[in-house]
Amino acid sequence: MNPTTGESPSPSRSNEELLEAYRELEQSYHDIQTMQAQLIESEKLHSVGRLAAGVAHELKNPLAVLRMGIEVLQHSNASEEAKKSLLDDMLTAADRADFVVRELLDYSAPRKLSLAQHNIQDVLDRTFTLASAQAGASGVRIVDARTPGLPPLHLDANRVQHALLNLLVNAIQATQSGGEVVVRTSSKTLTGLGGNVGDSLMDRFRVGDTLVMVEIEDRGQGIASDKMSRIFEPFFTTKPTGKGTGLGLTVCKTIIEMHGGALALRNRVEGGVVATVVFRV
Amino acid sequence: MNPSAENKVRVLLVDDESGFTRTVKLALDSTGKYDVEEVNEATEAVAAAKRFHPHIVFCDIVMPEMDGGDVAAAIRDVPSLSKVPIIFLTAIVAEHEAGRGMIGGFPFLPKPVSLERLMNCIEEHMGRPS
Numbered sequence: 001m002n003p004t005t006g007e008s009p010s011p012s013r014s015n016e017e018l019l020e021a022y023r024e025l026e027q028s029y030h031d032i033q034t035m036q037a038q039l040i041e042s043e044k045l046h047s048v049g050r051l052a053a054g055v056a057h058e059l060k061n062p063l064a065v066l067r068m069g070i071e072v073l074q075h076s077n078a079s080e081e082a083k084k085s086l087l088d089d090m091l092t093a094a095d096r097a098d099f100v101v102r103e104l105l106d107y108s109a110p111r112k113l114s115l116a117q118h119n120i121q122d123v124l125d126r127t128f129t130l131a132s133a134q135a136g137a138s139g140v141r142i143v144d145a146r147t148p149g150l151p152p153l154h155l156d157a158n159r160v161q162h163a164l165l166n167l168l169v170n171a172i173q174a175t176q177s178g179g180e181v182v183v184r185t186s187s188k189t190l191t192g193l194g195g196n197v198g199d200s201l202m203d204r205f206r207v208g209d210t211l212v213m214v215e216i217e218d219r220g221q222g223i224a225s226d227k228m229s230r231i232f233e234p235f236f237t238t239k240p241t242g243k244g245t246g247l248g249l250t251v252c253k254t255i256i257e258m259h260g261g262a263l264a265l266r267n268r269v270e271g272g273v274v275a276t277v278v279f280r281v
Numbered sequence: 282m283n284p285s286a287e288n289k290v291r292v293l294l295v296d297d298e299s300g301f302t303r304t305v306k307l308a309l310d311s312t313g314k315y316d317v318e319e320v321n322e323a324t325e326a327v328a329a330a331k332r333f334h335p336h337i338v339f340c341d342i343v344m345p346e347m348d349g350g351d352v353a354a355a356i357r358d359v360p361s362l363s364k365v366p367i368i369f370l371t372a373i374v375a376e377h378e379a380g381r382g383m384i385g386g387f388p389f390l391p392k393p394v395s396l397e398r399l400m401n402c403i404e405e406h407m408g409r410p411s
Contacts, residue, residue: 053373057343060372060392061298067393068304075396076311086307089300 054235054246058100062093069093103247106162113156113258120150120185120212120279123157127164128183134169139177142168146185150212151281155259163252163263167216167275170248174220174273184215187281201264201278210281217274222267231265289316290407293335295326295352296370297344301392305339308396315403323347327355330362337406339399342371342384350385366406370394 069090072078078086128142135142171181189210190202205211223231232253237246249265256263261279268274292315294302302319309315320329323344330338338356342349353367369389383389390402 057372061301064372064392064394065298065300065304068301068308068396071396072304072308072311076308078307078311082307086304089303093300 055100055104058235059097062097065093066090103251106251113159115154115156117152118155118157119152120214121146121148123155123161124164124183124185124214127161127168130165131168131172135172135181138172138175140172140175141180143180143182145182147187150185150187151210153212153279153281159255160259163255164214164277166248166252167277171216171218171273171275174218179219182217184217186213187211201262201276204262205278205280212279212281214277215274217268217272219272222271222273223265228265228267289314290337290403291333291335292317292403293320293330293333293338294318295320295323295338296341297321297323298341305399309399312400323352326352327359330356330365331359335365337403338365338367339370340367342369342373353387368402368406
């Protein structure tokens with residue numbers, strides 16, 4: 001009832017108003033949907049643009065060496081020694097371009113996994129074997145702190161091995177000679193209580209999920225806080241020039257997420273970085 | 282006839298890609314017209330410029346620790362080097378963009394670049410034909 005006039009509102013008018021309000025809401029909803037689609041498209045284009053710029057930069061540098069090198073070999077009277085050194089530089093440039101393209105193909109490879117039941121310990125055994133030469137050459141010891149008896153996982157073993165090897169090699173490269181890299185594994189079931197709450201890495205899993213974790217911990221200098229937020233961006237690297245394409249971690253994250261898992265990096269209070277990989281059983 | 286050492290154009294190359302600076306140095310050296318110094322650590326560019334007194338500087342843009350813009354500004358801040366032409370030599374621009382001229386107030390050349398174009402650029406800024 002209208003408190004001023006004492007009359008009841010006209011039901012038909014009220015319905016018209018409701019209908020109008022509904023139409024406005026529906027229009028707003030469509031507008032928001034259109035805007036959202038435009039934003040997604042714009043972000044996609046932006047991502048493609050960034051990726052293209054990254055590819056261009058990473059390929060043009062080795063191309064610049066090859067282009068100028070060919071001119072020198074065609075026309076100059078450089079000494080044999082200088083030409084030999086130049087050919088070495090050109091070979092390195094060609095290898096680098098090839099490496100960038102291979103990494104890029106890994107990143108953009110068709111999203112098909114060859115899944116089978118595997119024990120993560122077996123995958124890690126092979127990863128350790130592959131990394132042992134680099135660890136030995138760098139004077140870094142790999143400390144095996146794995147927990148036995150973890151539940152088996154549905155994995156594409158080759159791809160997961162590729163990701164774990166990448167993380168392990170990063171850790172070895174970040175550690176000074178004489179230092180160590182620690183690899184831990186564990187398993188837990190999410191209860192929604194205690195340590196799980198507020199852990200962004202666990203946000204994507206549900207209460208009741210059983211998870212298997214792999215942690216690779218180095219004793220390096222850690223990652224500067226202003227760089228940490230960009231660490232998974234394609235072509236972003238904290239390594240010295242020529243030592244990394246900036247695609248390694250991007251590829252790792254893609255592989256882990258294709259398995260429904262999660263990957264996170266964080267600095268340790270004591271120094272160094274921990275890479276944590278989580279798989280759902 | 283090649284110019285004597287004191288008549289050669291002194292070119293400073295600042296680029297973290299040592300393979301690239303070695304190749305460009307070899308190419309320019311082979312013409313007999315240039316005296317080339319390479320710097321692969323951006324943070325050492327100003328000290329090298331003060332020591333070498335280049336007639337022209339070619340500088341990469343994307344480098345760890347210090348980018349090309351900061352290097353160029355730091356060189357500009359040195360009174361004895363403030364008039365030295367600084368050219369960005371970079372892989373972040375495309376060939377079709379090179380004609381448009383400037384990045385941050387400095388001219389640029391896109392990588393990969395030919396020796397002829399590099400020499401033309403040097404001579405253009407030295408005010409003489411190559």
